[in-house]
């Protein structure tokens with residue numbers, strides 16, 4: 021079976037700081053958690069490789085500071101990475117390392133093939149635009165020009181994420197946390213991107229609101245067949261959503277497997293500790 | 300080709316913080332033919348669940364081979380199959396049911412069964428039809444179809460659980476003590492459900508702590524202590 025991944029990431033590295041002679045070489049590097057005690061360089065992502073397949077939800081779990089958000093931001097071109105490759109399965113880009121493309125090409129990929137939902141809605145939404153205006157912004161970036169058409173798409177998406185249409189002209193800063201996340205999801209879906217990154221989308225929401233957002237994500241996967249990376253520090257969220265899961269610790273992937281296998285038969289000592297502390 | 304063949308199978312658990320290794324099972328050999336119903340019996344802790352969960356790959360097995368005759372892939376060793384293959388097999392060919400109902404909160408029984416069909420890529424109208432058919436086939440009370448299963452009795456939860464698995468018409472269905480904690484009446488109902496699955500041609504491998512309950516239904520019983528099949532019916 022040789023299924024083509026939608027997104028392939030190889031040996032992704034991201035460091036904050038210049039590094040010193042004690043830490044530059046990954047072999048024999050002695051870090052304290054994820055930083056070098058001599059020069060304070062943070063190795064936020066270390067040698068990360070994985071495949072994301074069409075229509076699957078890949079979970080990434082790990083404690084705060086393990087590098088999950090940095091990884092998402094590198095993939096979404098928010099952050100310049102230190103080293104590594106990624107390719108997406110889009111006919112004219114097949115096999116190319118997207119990180120070496122020009123900024124204009126990266127912007128094109130981001131506008132047409134990627135959607136992002138940030139943990140902090142302030143990062144993903146313009147709080148003083150209307151809800152539907154936020155969606156229109158992404159549609160325009162993806163080449164939308166017809167205003168009437170964009171309004172129809174915007175309304176359909178807001179309905180899909182259960183935002184009442186009579187509130188579509190309101191600014192998201194007047195919405196609850198759960199509603200803001202739903203507007204972000206609608207925005208991320210608007211360019212019909214085949215790949216969606218979701219960073220701690222339910223963190224900080226009430227349990228019942230969490231359940232409705234998780235349900236929405238599942239429904240989107242089922243109906244639209246979009247590939248998603250769902251990042252969370254919460255194993256319960258990962259259990260609910262992800263088919264396969266990566267476990268991160270101090271910037272590195274320490275385990276990967278089927279989600280139920282990770283939960284019931286964890287292999288690495290760190291994952292065991294994470295899972296047993298739940299029981 | 301045998302439908303399911305387990306050869307020299309063993310599984311260890313390494314518990315890092317206790318510096319402990321548990322050999323859950325070792326040297327298990329048996330095979331299952333298409334359409335058979337195999338019971339597995341043995342005392343608590345003898346490794347019955349470990350075998351079923353290793354077939355389903357919830358546990359990562361480490362010794363031997365588990366050869367499955369897949370419709371899609373031909374003969375696959377479930378120990379070595381890629382994760383994506385296992386996910387495919389779970390979606391279309393192999394089901395697993397235990398006494399625990401582990402589902403998305405705030406989703407009705409009908410929606411849950413429909414989702415099982417939808418994830419196979421079928422049309423919503425077909426999902427609706429097949430869900431209704433399987434829910435009535437396994438006699439889940441009609442007034443429960445559009446309610447959340449949180450309030451269901453043990454027997455009702457189990458029938459929903461089986462319906463969610465059975466609606467996919469898996470070629471192999473693994474049953475891990477589905478009747479544990481059910482009262483006599485509910486157990487009788489489950490027996491009927493299993494009879495129906497068998498009549499539909501499903502191959503079944505099941506663990507039952509009171510296997511006499513399956514008397515006359517099981518074709519063979521694998522005894523964990525003897526590590527071989529004993530005559531079906533010989534245990535009563």
Ligand SMILES: Nc1ncnc2c1ncn2[C@@H]1O[C@H](COP(=O)(O)OP(=O)(O)O)[C@@H](O)[C@H]1O
Pocket residue numbers: 036054062064082083084085086087088089090091
């Ligand atoms: N701009 C930055 N400058 C320096 N260190 C950073 C920066 N952004 C993130 N980090 C560090 O990178 C590590 C990973 O952070 P992050 O990706 O946010 O983790 P997570 O999302 O898993 O909580 C942390 O140690 C964090 O302090």
Ligand SMILES: Nc1ncnc2c1ncn2[C@@H]1O[C@H](COP(=O)(O)OP(=O)(O)O)[C@@H](O)[C@H]1O
Pocket residue numbers: 284285312321322323324341342343344345346347348349350
């Ligand atoms: N997930 C697990 N982690 C660690 N040990 C386990 C796990 N599952 C089972 N075991 C151990 O393996 C042995 C067999 O257990 P199990 O297969 O559940 O037995 P049975 O189903 O026959 O009661 C037991 O010693 C049990 O403690």
Ligand SMILES: [Mg+2]
Pocket residue numbers: 088089090139220
């Ligand atoms: Mg984060």
Ligand SMILES: [Mg+2]
Pocket residue numbers: 347348349476
């Ligand atoms: Mg058991």
Ligand SMILES: [Zn+2]
Pocket residue numbers: 039040041042043044056057058059060061
């Ligand atoms: Zn250093």
